[in-house]
Amino acid sequence: MALTHAVIGFGRLAQALVPALRAAGEAVVVGRRSPGAGEFMAAAAAAQADWVWLTVPDDHIATTASVLRWRAGQLALHCSGATPLSALAAAPAAAGFHPLKLLAGEAGLAGVHVGIEADAAHRPALEDLARRLALQPLALPSPMDSRARAAYHAAANLAASGVLAVLAEAATLWDEAGLNGADALPALLPLTRGALDTAAARGLAGAVSGPIARGDAGVLQRHLAALADAGLDADLLLALGRRQIALAETAGRLDAAQAAGLRALLVPR
Structure with a gap:
């Protein structure tokens, strides 16, 4: 089943993730505080999506998740290695997708490992996406204790x-x-x-x-x-x-x- 992804925030990680998703044939909408052409405010972007990626700074993940209007069947994801999935508690389901890559220079993600923290229902789809993004899936415990x-x-x-x-x-x-x-x-x-x-x-x-x-x-x-x-x-x-x-x-x-x-x-x- 084809999915639509919303990427909320447009820092270095999102600037690598969005083109990678699109290159893999995924439908992507971008949500940000000051939308550019073809972009949306965060709530409008999330409303269109099946998977909602919160690529905001770690300290803003829980706050951003709490103000979005979630619907049944949506999956919230963050890409932080340090933040627990409990920060996404407002969403119907949550997962972590953490590329082990410094993004200060080259923006591409291909070739690196990505830590995936997800329940059994979502892990196979996330691992499949990782492979299509030319990433190497790395299974993290779920839930991962502190x-x-x-x-x-x-x-x-x-x-x-x-x-x-x-x-x-x-x-x-x-x-x-x-x-x-x-x-x-x-x-x-x-x-x-x-x-x-x-x-x-x-x-x-x-x-x-x-x-x-x-x-x-x-x-x-x-x-x-x-x-x-x-x-x-x-x-x-x-x-x-x-x-x-x-x-x-x-x-x-x-x-x-x-x-x-x-x-x-x-x-x-």
Whole structure:
């Protein structure tokens, strides 16, 4: 059965979702506070739709859902990894459809995993839609309790913006080395991409490299000294180093004595 979709809000996610839905042959109406040509106010868009996507900011999802006039058979969806489906309690049925993709740059969704939180009645249709959008369906528990949701969203955030914190630390050390700061990201990003590409091919343990993976305590001591010279706290390197040791052990790169010696250097002082 052909469905009509209403997408309420037109931020970055909606700007990727609407063309993807249309390219998959879906009928889509857009609802927003200041409608453009061919668009509608939110209530008018929702009234035309079978599935209503609330792509507004997380803090506005529950409020937006509560003011729409729902009818039997409609499905409300949000695309937030952090917001519980209870925010859509005003709707007859609710589901989550959370693409694991940063949308600050390239807007396309194709190729990424999408977390789907839905009841048995709606999950098959959502998984089918995901595949037609060239997404990889990822089944989330339904209902997803608050502890699981927090862990899931923290994992996604750590894998995204968490990497930026590491690169910021690296850029500070680059400056400390007396190098041109403008060169830091262009020079360092290929290393990051290479590590990620290797992890995709070999798994996390198979991709670990550097002095910790080699058991090189002397180089690690010099890295810690460089942090002190740059006026940086050692907490990030210490935490990352301990986790790298665990990966290196999993990969069989370190024996017990090497791991113990490295851990001794990575104790907070």
